Amino acid sequence: MKILSILILVCMVFPAYADDDSSSGDDNQITAVDNKQYLNECGSCHFAYQPSLLPIRSWKKLMLQLADHFGDNAELAAEEQKQLTDYLVANSADLSPDKFAKKLLQGLAKDETPLRITIIPYFVHEHDKIPKKAIGDNPEVKSLSYCNKCHTGAETGNYSENSIKIPGYERLNDDNSSH
Ligand code: HEC
Ligand code: HEC
Incomplete structure (x- = not known):
């Protein structure tokens, strides 16, 4: 009985490990968005950017000024704003296993709070050619x-x-x- 459950456990754990490895070990694989609310609310005007593309401080700042969002009004009801901020923070560059996220953070001064992914030095560097x-x-x-x-x-x-x-x-x- 015990052996069987250990076997089942091993079978369940190892494929998960393999998946994790390919999403975090590869520069070009970024953890996909699996939050429908986020896709609906933040993917209507532009691509729904993966949360690991900005640090916590950036998401918090951006989510507090949605009424003036790059010249658009992207305001949300208070509850929805809080739910989406929680989602972004939990999956942010600071907390994500994504390799690309770590590189984005490396080139960014701690006192900088970019509201755009596209101004982060490592992103600029990767696209400057x-x-x-x-x-x-x-x-x-x-x-x-x-x-x-x-x-x-x-x-x-x-x-x-x-x-x-x-x-x-x-x-x-x-x-x-x-x-
Ligand atoms: C005009 C087309 C274009 C747009 C728009 C664009 N990229 Fe890229 N991106 C490229 C090209 C081309 C490369 C490959 C650069 C190279 O390998 O020399 C690249 C490379 C990358 C890489 C791989 C970097 C690595 O370490 O290998 C990532 C991740 C990436 N882009 C993310 C993004 C994200 C996120 C956005 C939007 C915020 C974006 N790109 C917008 C063309 C684009
Ligand atoms: C009403 C339309 C609209 C909605 C809804 C919207 N945005 Fe945007 N967003 C924009 C515009 C416009 C820009 C600037 C695009 C440009 O420079 O071409 C932008 C840019 C951004 C950027 C910067 C991209 C870069 O250049 O690196 C981020 C990050 C972003 N939005 C996040 C969000 C999030 C998170 C939400 C959901 C809470 C959201 N947006 C909802 C219109 C919108």
């Missing part, structure tokens, strides 16, 4: 804030290189080289 005409000058992308425009697996947290496809960019290249 992309030509301007593929981002800001590209109407199909607009800015680096629209992660899922280029990272086709962004919703599932897959940011691997072979899932990147910059929309309109190949065409821009064609325009330049064609005659």
